[in-house]
Amino acid sequence: MKVKFISLASGSSGNCYYIGTERYGILIDAGIAARTIKKSLKEAGISMETIRAVFVTHDHADHIKSVGGLGEKLHIPIYTTARIHEGINKSYCMTEKLHSSVHYLEKEEPMQLEDFHIESFEVPHDGTDNVGYCIEIDGKVFSFLTDLGEITPTAARFIRKANYLILEANYDDEMLRMGTYPQYLKDRITSRTGHMSNIATAEFLAENITEDLKYIWLCHLSKDNNHPELAYKTVEWKLKSKGILVGKDVQLCALKRSTPSELYEFD
Template sequence: MKTDERLRFLSIGSGSSGNCYYFGDGQQGILIDAGIAARTIRKALRAIGTDFDHILGVFVSHDHVDHIKSVGTLGEGFHLPVYATTGTHHGIERSWGVTQKLNGSRRYLTAGESTTVGPFTMTPYPVSHDASDCVCFSIAYGKHKILVATDLGCANEAVSELIRQSTIVVLEANYDAAMLQKGPYPYYLKKRIVGDEGHLCNDETGRLLAENWHDDLTHVFLCHLSKDNNAPSLALQTVESCLREAGVTYGKGVRIEPLSRNLHSLIEFDD
């Protein structure tokens, strides 16, 4: 694979303040979610030498505002195709957070069915989260198989199987259970977060990875960390502890890393 075809990953935003992830190469790329301002996304893309005219599409996981804030601007203002399931598109249409509604930019996905844009093959799978129709994405690019699962209250068998198939995993580690329990959130919100349609805590993420770890897994990125109920060092420590307790061993070339809530460093993957 040529140098300008090497897969690159940029987390532009990760957390309840807004989510947006870029996967691409030296020529073209895709966005997963667009829950932050379009100008912020564009600034981040330009900083790595690309722009909206090199984006093949925006793939939306679900209709919560921290994932869809700027889909209208990207779709109708910059003419980027916006891919989502029928349920998520209906949710986007109803959302108070999307001021510019989608029209000609709307593209439809079906869970379990693949869509190919450029060198990327995207397959959505349902996950358990309290949105209209939440999905995770399995992405195939060259030899790389990527799982992006940003919001889920519990893992189904599809998520477990996708971890076992993937070389790169972007997986939620939203909260530390003790911090959430002791923190200031009202009871109803704590109940929602810990429920089966809420979010994964650090321990759940660690156990999920430990149960499905395999030798081809080279990169794990912990995403959607809570600002109030988690910390990057704590998420990493907890996940690594779960792996050790399960007897999982991995070499120095394996990277496990929590993603920043704001702009993250560009990561290039080996051919």
């Protein structure tokens, strides 16, 4: 079965990822306008009609902006935990609350939806509740970990399972330290429930990469405290120090913030 993946947006101004087969698709987060999702999918040759569900990682605005509209107006089922749902409906950015379209997930209780085998798991972040997703389609395993302060043993377990990995590289230490953010915000970002730095992600990958991992996409890059080339180079260099060559042993891509990635297809 052919598997398609595209990042529609990735970063603090909005996050949305698509993963699908020839028949169906699902979204991970919907933090950009529904019309932008529809337009970007269409440009990639994917119809919105094929979307069977949205899986939400946590209740921060950059991940949920259009879940109300997609759920309640377009009647697309929205899957998340009960606590994230509670947080979503309290969020300032929700003009349309989520009611009938929401379905609850329990962490580490796998479910099957059409072509997708889906498992959510705990990640450390400062949303009301926070999950990553591990999605298996026809033997291909995708792990999504956006917005997490550190790699816990649970997060590590799902990273090691992946053939295709979407993992946060939010900020460069130096850029954040020297930058203009107020101290409380710097402290929040670097805390164990904040975000992953380039070097923390790079070091974890260099120590934990498996032979089964084919592709790494660095996600949720900060606009003010990171550059795609810097995130890419940091990870490439750390992997190289362990004898792992990007382009040969594993593929690497730093996702763009507000423009869609290419459409990836895997056989």
